[in-house]
Amino acid sequence: MIYTVTTNGVDPETGRRVFVNAAGREVLFSFETTDRWHYKDDGTVAPAITTAKDGKVQASPLPKIYGGLDNTLTYKNFDFSLNMTYALDFYLYCGTKSGLRDQRWWNNSVEVYKTAWRNPGDITHIAKPVFNDNISNGSSFPISENIEKGDYAKVRNISLGYTFKKLPKVLDIQSIRLYAQVFNAYVFTKYSGSDPEVSTNGGSNLTPGIDRNTAPQARTYTFGINVNF
């Protein structure tokens, strides 16, 4: 389960990240003021938002629909196979986004520069940037802003081969098959992170769905020859 503090976008008036506390009341966060947390409705000082008090289960990283498609076609001496897998209706926590939006002098994201809130009335998902403010971007503790649908369909394997059957007897070879294969050929997904199938927390089945700077699976091209004696 993905368990985070709930956020409700960025307040267009002030550019602050809107947090929702355990009681459902909206709280704004401003890093540079003396008191950092204020209620949105009346501006009074609010107690700090914490994961332990205000966090809730937001979404499930376990796909409800999953399956695959396995197809092999042969035509004369060609053989072609296609393997696809898909997983639908699940969510991922994209922690990489927090890292890229770090407000110290790390990362310097162009996204932040171009889309951050600037003037009252701006509607955006990046709060007003304040140096050293790593709470509005979800670095200090996870926020629901970074939860995304992870639905994907992956073309896992495409392989194409040609078999030479009629070979000169002198070689004493029955057949030679040449093939080319692509593993992890393509992924169809709206997920903005590197790979909807990875998890920072390792391979454990109990802690899926967190992506923080994880390296995606590589695409591999293989060429080969099968010789049948």
Next chain:
Amino acid sequence: MRNIFKTSIIFGLILLTVGCSKQYLDPVPKTSVSDLLVFDTKDRVISQVNGMYAKMKVGNFLGGRYFVYNDVRAENFIPQSSNLVTAFATWNHSVVSSTNEVQNLWGAVYQAINTINLFNDNLEQYWTGGKLNNIISETEKNQFKSEALTLRAVCYFYLLQLYATPYNIGAGNNPGLPLRLKGMKSIGENDLARSTVAEVYTQILKDLNDAEAIAISDYDDPLLNTTRVHKNTIIALKTRVYLHMQNWASVITEAQKIVSTSAPFSAPSGVANALNATYAGVFADPYTSMESILSMPFTSTDGPGSQNGLPWYFAAPSNESYFLNISAGSTYSQMDATDARKLMMVKSDVNYYLGKYPDVTTNTNYAPVIRYAEVLLNYAEAIVRQGNAVTQTAVNLLNAVRIRSFPTGAYTLGSFGTVQAFYDAILLERSMEFLGEGMRNLDLMRLGLTIPAKDGGAMGVVQAISSSSSNYFWPMPNTEMSQNKLLK
């Protein structure tokens, strides 16, 4: 036939050589001792005592980080690195419940408290059950108990300073800490509400007073006198605790037990604690001068862990250390050029670093918990605050510490037109004397003073934090809030 004969000879030989003795079948591990056997020999009991100290000096607590947090929170240090592992969030007051420092320090201190509680409970139980009769004497048992109680008091005192409202605000009638006084051995005992700050102080003083009555006076060994608790350690700690409670009369009563009536000041009974001749000598090998009342020891094979030790945070060669803030109003800028404490600093590139803890590679510098200089300054401040007037004795005490490092800077009674001038001078002296020893934040908070703003250049400008601000002290950590249902 021949084959059977040969085989049986071989078998027989094998059986003979691989003889079965019980000890090989059922070995008792020598280094992993069952908790039912830890009071079986005197050595094992002493191991447990040492184990309590080992938990205190872990890197996350007194192995360095506790003192670092209390120094970098205040205005005298600027970080080289914005790494959140090296207290950056503490420096710029952006800690939240999930921040590393907040969770790790709390965890380390409560682990120490539990180790102490388990030992203390068992010691009592085994003693009254007569199981320790031939193993340790009653004097030894009392001594160990006094050490346990004192260390527990130190744990709770230090935790209060960072996680709760200072005593002087509301006379301690604010949420304090969950007071765990019994060892926990299993899960399911986590729920415990916070006692008030005043209640925690009451417990701290009870532990210290109980300990003082049964503590050893002198170990007759300089290393033990510095690294283990004795009577004067407890009295010195009481001067600090009472100072934080603003109970000036009690500070004076306690201080008079270990400070002679006139200079050169020294303890008239127990370990002859006194100021060291030189400032640098306090921080030089073997770190066991008469001034070091309690320090946490380290060796090259038993260090505080990487990115935990005082050298890592304050020495010039470390690339994640904090350099001194030298801007106007900072402590550095108010130190005289001939002051030994300033001369001990190291200039590297354009910045100044403390020279107290130079050993970055093997981390063998001891971490000072309390030294005699502080007792003298606590005493001096209490005298003036109690009588609301500057006295010659108070000036003498302040001077003793001051002229040890700055011989030409002696104050006279006439130097202080008002008591406020004295308070400012003594706070400044404390800041100069204890840079890098985790004192500054304690001094600011115990008087409800604003933690000053600081300009870290590329690291950002940090706003001042007043005592009414919600981040004057640290929030409860997530780990405690999620496991302890009664915490609030």
